Amino acid sequence: MDLNILWFVLIAVLFTGFFFLEGFDYGVGMLMPFLSEQDRERSQILRTIAPVWDGNEVWMITAGGALFAAFPHVYATMFSAFYLALFLMLTALILRGAAFELRGRTENPRWRRVWDGAICFGSAVPAFLWGVAVTGLFSGLPIDGQMIFRGTFFTLLTPYTVIGGLTFLLIFLFHGAAFLTQRLAGQGLILKVRQAAIRAGSWAVPAFIFCFLLTLTDTDLLQKPAAIVLLSAAGLFFAAGLLLLYRSVFRTAFICSSLSIVCTTAAFFAGLFPRLMISTLNPDWSLTIYNAASTPYTLSIMTIAALCLVPCILLYQGWTYWIFRQRVSARDTEAQEDY
Amino acid sequence: MEPLLLSRWQFAITTTYHFLFVPITLGLSIFLALLETCYVRTCKPRWKAVSRRLIRFFGTLFLINFAMGVVTGIVQEFHFGMNWSEYSRFMGDIFGAPLAMEALTAFFLESTFLGIWVFGWDRLSEKLHCACIWIVAIGSNLSAFWILVANSFMQHPVGFAVQDGRAVMTDFLALITNHYVVGEYSHTLFSGIATAGFVILAASAWKILHDEASRYAFTQTLKAGALFTMIGLAGVMGSGHLHAQYLAEANPMKLSSMEALWETADPAPFAIVADINEEKSRNDAELAVPGVFSFMLYNKPSGEVKGINQLQQEYQKIYGPGDYRPDVRGLFWSFRIMIAAGALMMLITIAAGALAFLGRPLACPWLLRILPFLLPLPFIANSVGWYIAEAGRQPWIVVGLQRTAEAVSPNLTAGEVWLTMIGFTVLYLVLAAIALYIALRYIRQTTVADEGRNV
Numbered sequence: 001m002d003l004n005i006l007w008f009v010l011i012a013v014l015f016t017g018f019f020f021l022e023g024f025d026y027g028v029g030m031l032m033p034f035l036s037e038q039d040r041e042r043s044q045i046l047r048t049i050a051p052v053w054d055g056n057e058v059w060m061i062t063a064g065g066a067l068f069a070a071f072p073h074v075y076a077t078m079f080s081a082f083y084l085a086l087f088l089m090l091t092a093l094i095l096r097g098a099a100f101e102l103r104g105r106t107e108n109p110r111w112r113r114v115w116d117g118a119i120c121f122g123s124a125v126p127a128f129l130w131g132v133a134v135t136g137l138f139s140g141l142p143i144d145g146q147m148i149f150r151g152t153f154f155t156l157l158t159p160y161t162v163i164g165g166l167t168f169l170l171i172f173l174f175h176g177a178a179f180l181t182q183r184l185a186g187q188g189l190i191l192k193v194r195q196a197a198i199r200a201g202s203w204a205v206p207a208f209i210f211c212f213l214l215t216l217t218d219t220d221l222l223q224k225p226a227a228i229v230l231l232s233a234a235g236l237f238f239a240a241g242l243l244l245l246y247r248s249v250f251r252t253a254f255i256c257s258s259l260s261i262v263c264t265t266a267a268f269f270a271g272l273f274p275r276l277m278i279s280t281l282n283p284d285w286s287l288t289i290y291n292a293a294s295t296p297y298t299l300s301i302m303t304i305a306a307l308c309l310v311p312c313i314l315l316y317q318g319w320t321y322w323i324f325r326q327r328v329s330a331r332d333t334e335a336q337e338d339y
Numbered sequence: 340m341e342p343l344l345l346s347r348w349q350f351a352i353t354t355t356y357h358f359l360f361v362p363i364t365l366g367l368s369i370f371l372a373l374l375e376t377c378y379v380r381t382c383k384p385r386w387k388a389v390s391r392r393l394i395r396f397f398g399t400l401f402l403i404n405f406a407m408g409v410v411t412g413i414v415q416e417f418h419f420g421m422n423w424s425e426y427s428r429f430m431g432d433i434f435g436a437p438l439a440m441e442a443l444t445a446f447f448l449e450s451t452f453l454g455i456w457v458f459g460w461d462r463l464s465e466k467l468h469c470a471c472i473w474i475v476a477i478g479s480n481l482s483a484f485w486i487l488v489a490n491s492f493m494q495h496p497v498g499f500a501v502q503d504g505r506a507v508m509t510d511f512l513a514l515i516t517n518h519y520v521v522g523e524y525s526h527t528l529f530s531g532i533a534t535a536g537f538v539i540l541a542a543s544a545w546k547i548l549h550d551e552a553s554r555y556a557f558t559q560t561l562k563a564g565a566l567f568t569m570i571g572l573a574g575v576m577g578s579g580h581l582h583a584q585y586l587a588e589a590n591p592m593k594l595s596s597m598e599a600l601w602e603t604a605d606p607a608p609f610a611i612v613a614d615i616n617e618e619k620s621r622n623d624a625e626l627a628v629p630g631v632f633s634f635m636l637y638n639k640p641s642g643e644v645k646g647i648n649q650l651q652q653e654y655q656k657i658y659g660p661g662d663y664r665p666d667v668r669g670l671f672w673s674f675r676i677m678i679a680a681g682a683l684m685m686l687i688t689i690a691a692g693a694l695a696f697l698g699r700p701l702a703c704p705w706l707l708r709i710l711p712f713l714l715p716l717p718f719i720a721n722s723v724g725w726y727i728a729e730a731g732r733q734p735w736i737v738v739g740l741q742r743t744a745e746a747v748s749p750n751l752t753a754g755e756v757w758l759t760m761i762g763f764t765v766l767y768l769v770l771a772a773i774a775l776y777i778a779l780r781y782i783r784q785t786t787v788a789d790e791g792r793n794v
Binding site for chain 1: 402403405406407409410411413414416417419420421422424425427428430431432433434435436438439440441442443444446447448450451452453454455457458459462463502507508509511748749750751755758759762763766770773774777780781
């Protein structure tokens with residue numbers, strides 16, 4: 001296996017980690033205002049991700065950094081092509097990050113409501129936009145021979161990518177709800193979460209199928225058997241998760257929703273390989289793991305670093321979840337003396 | 340305006356804003372780690388209780404600041420690809436690596452362990468908990484190192500070759516041991532310590548004056564803050580001095596522009612103030628001390644320093660026709676503002692520290708009263724310092740290799756960049772105001788009581 005392929009896999013791993021972890025963070029953020037009107041319950045819901053959301057977001061930053069280091073042309077073309085979309089996403093992420101910090105700093109109910117709204121907005125916008133971006137990558141972009149994007153913001157917005165965005169958003173909603181069933185202590189709240197999950201999930205299934213069919217007709221992604229198998233598996237896992245959640249088998253439901261996200265991400269990368277960005281102007285102008293890559297020297301340095309560090313990161317992030325494994329109850333949010 | 344100029348403005352706004360928070364994170368994380376070490380190790384019950392509350396007090400300020408730094412940090416990382424795609428293409432092989440290393444070695448570390456630190460008080464042993472804040476401090480300062488490795492390459496490229504129209508890395512070790520990064524990193528680290536120390540001083544001064552119940556606790560932090568600021572300022576001056584000496588060989592154009600030295604001189608004078616005429620490439624008037632500039636650079640009263648005009652001619656020979664002079668007036672005055680701000684901080688810190696260590700913090704109340712109003716000083720110094728570093732390398736984005744004008748994303752329209760620039764700026768201003776309000780409100784309303792008084 002050459003280093004270019006290894007880095008393709010590593011980037012896939014980073015995006016998988018990002019969608020899996022931030023998937024439930026975004027889901028929790030979006031669900032929170034709709035699950036409860038009471039501030040106490042909202043605080044509990046947020047408390048489930050409070051110690052970990054920032055660490056989870058680093059997966060996205062690292063995926064971006066790794067893309068820069070390993071495939072700088074992809075980083076350059078993609079980020080400048082998605083200029084306004086990324087502006088919206090950054091605005092949302094800024095608001096969300098600030099909201100997590102500022103929300104609890106006063107007791108004023110109106111203050112808290114405003115920041116609750118910011119958390120919801122700041123979670124929904126990136127969830128949607130990542131779906132738009134990913135499906136936009138499948139259908140290809142007008143990239144010229146110099147690897148420069150020759151479209152506008154609206155090139156990116158097609159019916160297919162909007163469906164893709166909605167599918168991502170709904171899947172993350174379900175994933176977040178499934179996560180909450182594992183993290184909350186109060187039975188009343190869990191029942192509400194279950195209802196929300198069923199509602200989001202039953203919208204997600206048709207969206208997923210629709211998106212699947214469009215991917216089949218509009219892109220060449222599913223010409224690869226591996227991609228078709230993985231994406232079908234993702235659909236099945238999701239359906240199983242929904243069914244299990246309906247029967248209140250929560251833990252397995254969460255595992256299923258996690259696996260469906262992992263399989264979906266794996267399917268993207270399997271379908272794209274060896275390309276990273278597809279040019280609609282000329283297939284030869286597509287950015288691949290070879291024409292967009294850094295030199296073997298840089299790739300080998302980064303390989304050593306990544307292979308040493310990623311396992312450590314997984315270990316200590318895993319440790320965090322172990323420390324905070326107890327379900328969040330009312331007591332946790334009242335004891336703000338904590339820190 | 341064109342996308343190029345707008346993108347430069349946007350980057351400058353984001354960086355300056357980001358760097359309001361970064362130095363506090365760098366310094367205050369170390370301060371908190373030291374404070375918690377005291378808390379863990381002390382045998383005095385009175386101090387144990389007080390230091391625990393002080394950790395909470397400064398920890399809260401740290402968290403508000405950290406959150407603002409994190410959210411603007413993401414924008415920084417995305418800007419390179421969004422606005423400077425041709426830079427990213429040209430430099431990706433070199434620049435991407437330290438950025439990815441920063442994420443892998445530092446961002447994960449600081450954000451994960453900060454989460455544990457904040458919510459883990461009753462779930463970890465005291466020592467393990469204290470280790471967490473040390474890891475946060477190490478992570479934050481490590482991240483500063485990596486990003487400055489990347490910046491240092493732009494100022495002074497090393498360990499590279501140019502192949503097929505892009506710069507490629509040939510020696511990673513040379514990249515991270517770049518002499519430039521030694522000066523830049525130490526200067527940044529110490530300025531972080533000085534900035535955080537000054538924040539501690541300002542908060543402590545206000546609390547000593549206005550909150551009697553908290554007086555004991557904040558007299559302690561007035562001492563600690565004064566010590567911390569002094570260490571920071573001494574380090575800033577030392578590293579700045581050595582770095583300027585190094586600039587004489589690494590980037591003489593930047594150095595001579597900081598001093599508005601147009602013609603080569605031996606010994607070179609130091610202009611205290613000057614009326615700079617950039618069109619005619621000379622100073623219309625100046626108040627200069629002879630020989631001092633040479634002395635600063637070579638530790639002796641003689642030695643040649645190249646002037647801007649001679650360097651301009653040299654560069655034209657090497658790089659072809661063009662204007663290789665940075666914004667001389669801006670650099671000259673930025674440098675003086677930075678020095679003045681640092682000197683004023685030092686005077687105030689010595690005075691406040693003396694009062695605190697003599698055990699009579701209230702002997703001179705006006706000093707405590709003005710201290711909070713002088714809080715902008717370190718932030719001004721940091722901002723103009725970065726102006727010198729970044730404007731000083733213009734017209735280059737990577738000195739000698741790529742011009743700023745060649746680096747901007749070719750697909751952007753002015754309208755798009757206007758929109759994002761205004762959008763980000765408004766958001767930054769609103770959030771800065773809110774964060775400042777919350778921080779001040781917290782300082783005002785929180786009492787760090789000392790029950791030991793009554794025992």
